[in-house]
Amino acid sequence: MEELFFLVQRQSEGAALQVCGCVTRTMAHAAGFPHTTVLLVPVTWDQEHGGAMLFIHKRSPHKRTCPNTWDFCGGHLSFRDWHCHCLQSQLDTLNLIERVAEQTALREANEELR
Secondary structure (H helix, E strand, O other): OEEEEEEEEOOOOOOEEEEEEEEHHHHHHHHOOOEEEEEEEOOOEEOOEEEEEEEEEEEOOOOOOOOEEEOOOEOOOOOHHHHHHHOOOOOOHHHHHHHHHHHHHHHHHHHHHH
């Protein structure tokens, strides 16, 4: 089964994003649907220059979106189909998204910050 993302929308200007459903990776990118991601912005202190230093990486030239550009580490909040059923039954959506965001952040940190 194809990877699924949380589909989000904003009800009004300045309002918080709300989860409104699920969408496949292919559809989210093809149609430009807004979906959830995690960004990791690792910061360290540079003793030599006396300031904060951000870690960024260069995207692969083979990426479909923004190849060869500098970027923060991160990734999509992806899940299996059972998460979508939880959203439909209106269980604790925020708790579910927080858990998936933490799992995504850990996965991305292990992949990209070695």
